[in-house]
Amino acid sequence: MVDGPFSLASALQARQEQGLLRARNCSAQVIGTRMVVDGREYINFSSNDYLGASQNPLIRSAWQAGLASWGAGSGASPLVTGYTAAHRELEEAIAEWLNVEAVMLFSSGFAANQAVIKSLLAAEHTVWQDRLNHASLQEAGSQHCCRMRRFRHNDLAHLAALLAPAQGLIVSEGVFSMDGDQAPCAGLQALARQSKNWWMLDDAHGLGVHGTNGRGTLAYQGVGSEQPDVLMATFGKALGTAGAFVAGRRELIDYLVNFSRDYVYSTHMPPAQAVATLAAVRWVQSADEPRAQLQAAVRRFRQGAHALGLPLLPSETAIQPLLVGDSLQAMTLADAMRARGFWISAMRPPTVPKGEARLRITLTAAHDEQQVDAMLQALVQEWSRCVHD
Ligand SMILES: *Cc1c(COP(=O)(O)O)cnc(C)c1O
Numbered sequence: 001m002v003d004g005p006f007s008l009a010s011a012l013q014a015r016q017e018q019g020l021l022r023a024r025n026c027s028a029q030v031i032g033t034r035m036v037v038d039g040r041e042y043i044n045f046s047s048n049d050y051l052g053a054s055q056n057p058l059i060r061s062a063w064q065a066g067l068a069s070w071g072a073g074s075g076a077s078p079l080v081t082g083y084t085a086a087h088r089e090l091e092e093a094i095a096e097w098l099n100v101e102a103v104m105l106f107s108s109g110f111a112a113n114q115a116v117i118k119s120l121l122a123a124e125h126t127v128w129q130d131r132l133n134h135a136s137l138q139e140a141g142s143q144h145c146c147r148m149r150r151f152r153h154n155d156l157a158h159l160a161a162l163l164a165p166a167q168g169l170i171v172s173e174g175v176f177s178m179d180g181d182q183a184p185c186a187g188l189q190a191l192a193r194q195s196k197n198w199w200m201l202d203d204a205h206g207l208g209v210h211g212t213n214g215r216g217t218l219a220y221q222g223v224g225s226e227q228p229d230v231l232m233a234t235f236g237k238a239l240g241t242a243g244a245f246v247a248g249r250r251e252l253i254d255y256l257v258n259f260s261r262d263y264v265y266s267t268h269m270p271p272a273q274a275v276a277t278l279a280a281v282r283w284v285q286s287a288d289e290p291r292a293q294l295q296a297a298v299r300r301f302r303q304g305a306h307a308l309g310l311p312l313l314p315s316e317t318a319i320q321p322l323l324v325g326d327s328l329q330a331m332t333l334a335d336a337m338r339a340r341g342f343w344i345s346a347m348r349p350p351t352v353p354k355g356e357a358r359l360r361i362t363l364t365a366a367h368d369e370q371q372v373d374a375m376l377q378a379l380v381q382e383w384s385r386c387v388h389d
Pocket of ligand 1: 107108109110111113134136173177202204205234235236242243244
């Protein structure tokens with residue numbers, strides 16, 4: 001091979017040697033919680049489809065109806081001709097649901113987080129981020145020209161020590177995607193107000209799942225009356241479709257519509273997707289039954305794991321990590337579970353901190369008791385075989 005400017009082969013080899021090489025697995029078929037990969041069937045304990053919404057008949061048929069009225073795509077970016085009544089209706093429904101002034105849509109949560117951080121913060125600003133914030137937030141903060149300070153996970157005292165008055169944006173997830181625990185929202189809000197900084201909440205894993213009418217982590221914690229300056233969440237998790245929104249005061253949304261290059265120069269989400277997501281937003285508000293089913297699955301898993309002596313992290317949410325530590329052992333355990341028909345992803349650095357490789361088990365409303373019990377039985381046997389000091 002000709003030497004070029006990029007050392008791809010050696011980067012890949014180094015990852016391989018560290019047990020960190022990643023590859024995609026292609027599902028040939030998905031039926032509820034079951035999926036087929038390479039001709040074998042697995043029970044999926046790795047999806048973020050917490051309420052089973054991706055297979056919901058109402059949402060599926062709304063997508064088909066949207067397709068019939070609007071066609072396959074939006075045809076342009078939102079400031080050209082890609083913004084339709086379907087998008088506006090979804091924005092208004094979210095604003096009403098969450099009691100916010102204004103909402104705008106993005107094709108992905110990754111893009112939404114880039115858009116907010118890159119368009120709000122300039123060189124004289126600072127973004128304060130929880131150490132465990134999602135890669136899309138960290139990436140925007142570290143690649144952009146602003147300063148970034150990271151505070152210890154959920155540590156308000158550490159954040160307070162790093163804050164400077166009126167200089168930027170505090171950012172946290174509502175439910176942390178790799179640990180399943182929740183941010184201290186009232187404390188973040190108080191620190192932001194006292195220091196005259198803004199704060200932003202990424203509630204990708206809380207929206208739809210937690211709080212009255214699925215309003216998310218803020219409602220769950222009783223902090224819903226005063227919203228964060230920037231609220232962001234995605235449609236690809238509990239809502240079952242894809243895409244994301246940013247919500248806040250009208251001025252914030254007008255500003256982003258004008259100044260966010262990630263928004264202005266990107267083809268708008270297909271209107272049919274907005275129609276489907278609107279159906280999901282309406283459905284999720286009264287989805288108390290799937291929310292209760294999810295909580296029952298979480299309880300059953302935690303009680304079972306506790307009885308079997310598995311080391312759980314303190315998470316009450318659908319995200320139930322099992323800390324292994326060593327990346328290779330985490331991989332071996334995930335492979336062993338796969339051989340027994342359970343699909344559970346091993347999370348390794350750089351997705352999680354060094355030495356904190358884990359299995360990230362996610363439970364959903366669609367898992368039944370037998371599936372949870374069978375997974376636990378396999379897990380306890382494979383754990384003793386695969387994990388050691
Ligand atoms: C999934 C996720 C995102 C990214 O959203 P996509 O729509 O998948 O791009 C952003 N933040 C958090 C916390 C997430 O879990």
